[in-house]
Amino acid sequence: MVEAVKELQELNIGKVKINEPLAHHTTIKIGGPADILIEPSSVENLQKVMEVIRNHHLNWRAIGRGSNLLVSDKGIEGVVLKLGNGIDSLEINGTEITVGGGHSLVSLSTLISKKGLSGLEFASGIPGSVGGAVYMNAGAHGSDISRVLTKAHILFLDGSMEWLSNDELEFSYRTSILQNKRPGIVVEAVFQLEAGERNSIVAQMQKNKDYRKETQPWNFPCAGSIFRNPLPNYAGKLIEVAGLKGFSIGGAKISEMHGNFIVNAGNATAGDVLALIQHVKDTIYNLYQIKMETEVEIIGRK
Incomplete structure (x- = not known):
């Protein structure tokens, strides 16, 4: 790993950060450190990074703006590639x-x-x-x-x-x-x-934005929809009818605006969110015999 870090830093391929907390890079503001976090400054530099990853047999993971992600409190082993500036043509x-x-x-x-x-x-x-x-x-x-x-x-x-x-x-x-x-x-x-x-077109865009503001808790750190809709049912409605809106474990809380959102209400850990997800799964299955599957991607060290 040390050799890989040195090689990456010498390549001048963009920002290279060691043991970078991923809570700084996810919309729910949760996540332990990435061994190496890289923000490549171009597609060509991204290719160079992948070559180093390949040569050193490192684990890797690409992220964008960090939505739809729940990162383990123990962080992510290997390299996290954050795509943004330079790959946004x-x-x-x-x-x-x-x-x-x-x-x-x-x-x-x-x-x-x-x-x-x-x-x-x-x-x-x-x-x-x-x-x-x-x-x-x-x-x-x-x-x-x-x-x-x-x-x-x-x-x-x-x-x-x-x-x-x-x-x-x-x-x-x-x-x-x-x-x-x-x-x-x-x-x-x-x-x-x-x-x-x-x-x-602009009016429809604004209507969609307004709907989101009125029905979803984006004023709190969150990851977006937590569960896939078990069609023909809708996850948020099932959770609401089950009386789970507002239920919390630690710093993680089911939004009172939308049942399919878990918010970081204050210093929540990934463990808090995972416990809350399991509680929802158990509750919905016991009430309706419906198995809930997560839409949010859960990644990182166990």
Whole structure:
């Protein structure tokens, strides 16, 4: 590990931090240290980092803006790659846009709405990166990434880069091939949008943002939706009917605004959140015989 750190620092590939608390990099403000946290300054430098990871047989994990993540209190072994500045390019060609994986999804949807492009209105309140959104097929308001994505440029651990089509990404509800079958990093995504009337697009975006503000607790540190909807049921409604809104363990609390959100109400640990998740699972199963599955990704040392 020491040799790998030295090599990474000498490469001048961006920010390299040792034992960096991931609570500083997740929207729920929870998470122990990453052995090494790297913020590559370009796609080329990201490739160099992957080569070091490969040569030293290090574990790795890519993150964007840290939403939809619950990181263990013990942190993450190996390298955490944080994609942001330098991997956030944007090119608009008519109704087709090509955007870097580190680009903010909210700022992207806002920018293109002002240019009269329709298709990403649903993403106006999703606080993640483009890469993370493709990785998990993020969605809201009856739409998701799979509806508008044409293809994505993926960097794999072996150093190869490949364009995967929408079909090849094998999208399903909050899932893509990148999560299990073919782990990789989204460095670029291509979206096919539609020309529309600018004012109506912006108005729909604002409506979606207002809805989120009114119904979801983004004024508290949180990770977004905790559970997948066990369709035809909805996780938030099941939790609300079970009387669990406001229930807390340690510093973790089920939001009183929305049952499918757990907020960090003050110095919560990952252990608190995991205990609360298990309590919800047990309660819902005992009441309705429905098995709840997490949407939030739980990562790090056990």
